[in-house]
Amino acid sequence: MSLYVMKFGGSSVGDTERMKRVAKRIAEKQDEGHQCVVVVSAMGDTTDELIDQSKLLNENPPAREMDMLMVNGEQISMALLSMAIHNLGRDAISFTGWQAGFRTEAVHGKARITDIHPERVKKALGEGKIVIVAGFQGMTDEGEITTLGRGGSDTTAVALAAAIDADFCEIYTDVDGIYSTDPRIVKNARKLKEISYDEMLELANLGAAVLHPRAVEYAKHSGVPLIVRSSFNYNEGTVVKEEAVMEQGVVVSGIAYDKNVARISILGVADHPGVLARVFGSLAAHQIDVDIIVQSGGQNGEADFSFTVGLSDRERAIEVLNKTRDELPFRDITFEDNLVKVSIVGAGMVSHPGVAAQMFDVISDQGVNIKMVSTSEIKVSCVIEGGKLQEVIRALHTAYNLDTEEQAFVGGPETRR
Template structure:
């Protein structure tokens, strides 16, 4: 008898019919002789609707109150799912994140888990219950409700699996597993039977939305057996694990993209020690994450450099730079939107020269300029104009031999958490 965590995202429980389908699937798992814990997100677009309502009342709502509001979506889901399971004749009990023992740091909207005390969950399991836990939420030691940010329900599921010693953590979504790229863009994307934690972490960080990066980090650190599969069928999913067998001739495992990109350029900055520390230290204090950084050559003692931030942080980052102009004189600051970051990822890249050159050539043949480049041992990222994203991704997918013969399965709208 194995212990399972089964996580279902917003589209999987988007309406009453889908909720009933999830209930049947969960009960089937228990009837197979397994103990089952379930993590669910808010139904469908509930979270977006709550955000819209909040901003109609207050364009800048307090983060604490937003957490109070946002956690209600998951509480609706867990109660309804428990009712649906009960209607099938099985025992179920639902818990909020804090009832399930999730303790977090005091950072509203983006809290990290500090501890999990799943005693109540384990006791309920021993009593024969299917235990349902609200995703994406916890509580500080001082009793403040917090949320983990978008993708946080994945993290809840993996962390719960680690804390309870679960044998499997299954992430159910609207596709059959992890694909070589977004099957909504490339219809014959290849489903991967397995992928390493490191490759999955790169893909998740680079824009692949199937798994949240923090969840992958947690799984890697705690060696959680992670499986991504569809809630719409019973096909085999993708196993995320420590090491995978290298497929013959496959150098690149996947292609990811991120539309949430803006470039900021700081022009005419004095080339003296401490400049970069001041710029990026100020951005860090404002909690703005910086990705790719490129510095040009030095002319007459001055340099230009550019970096990328999330599109949502662009205006805020510009204001930060304008605020330090008195301490750090520069000639101008500019920003550019309408960009995307396209990335190739693969453990096989380490031992195969020329992979980046091939990527640059493929992009150039689409008539697209490369504006910025970033590399690591297992990935190459290029920032390009977003107008030809689909063409670039499709061309790269073909160039690296990732096309499958069959059409990828996409079951419904993308899960949001």
């Protein structure tokens, strides 16, 4: 008998019929002799509807009250799913995140888990019950309700799996595994039987939406095997683990993209030690993440540099930088929005020279200019204009021998909660 944590996203429990199908799937897992803990996201569009309602009342609602509102979506899912399982003659119990023992830092909207006390979960398992836990939520030591931000339910599932020493953590989504790229763009994308934590972490950080980076970090740190599979069929999924076997002839495992990119350029900054530290220290103090940074030497003791931020952070980043202008003068600040980041990832790149050069050639052949480049041992990222993103991805997919004859499975729209 094994202990499974099973996470179901919003599309998997999007309506009562899908809820019944998920309940049946959980019952089947129990019939195989396994113990089951289930983590659920909010149903379908529930989250968007709650946000829309809040905006009708207050365009800038307090973060605390938004957390109080947002946790309700997952709590509706957990209770309804428990009812559906009971209807199948099984014993189930639902817990909120804080009832399941999740403690977080005191940050509303994107709190991090600080500790887990899963005694109630373990007790219910010992009584033979199926345990349903609301994802995406926790509580501070002071009793304040918090949410975990984007990918929070994935993170809930993996962290809980580590806390209760689960044998496996299954992430059920609309696709039946990890593909070499977005199967909505490349219909014959390659489904990977397995992938390493490091490769998956790079893909997740670079825009692949099937798993959230924090969830992968938790899994790598705790050694929890992740299995990504579809809630719409019974196909074998993809295993995410410490080391994965590289397929013959495949150097690049996956191609990811991120449309949430803006480039900011600061021109005419004094070229002396400590300038970059002050600029990016100011951005960090305002919780603005910076990705690729490129500096170029200027003339007359000045330098220019560019960096990328999330598109939603662009206006705030410029505002922060303008406030530093008195103590850190610069000639001008510019930005570009119509950009995307496309990346190739693969552990095999370490021992195969020329992979990056091939990527540059492929992008050039599509008539696309590369604006910024970032590399590591197992990835190369290029910031390009967004007009030909799909053509670039398809060309790269073919160039790195990732095309297959089989058509990828996509079951329905999925959101990462």
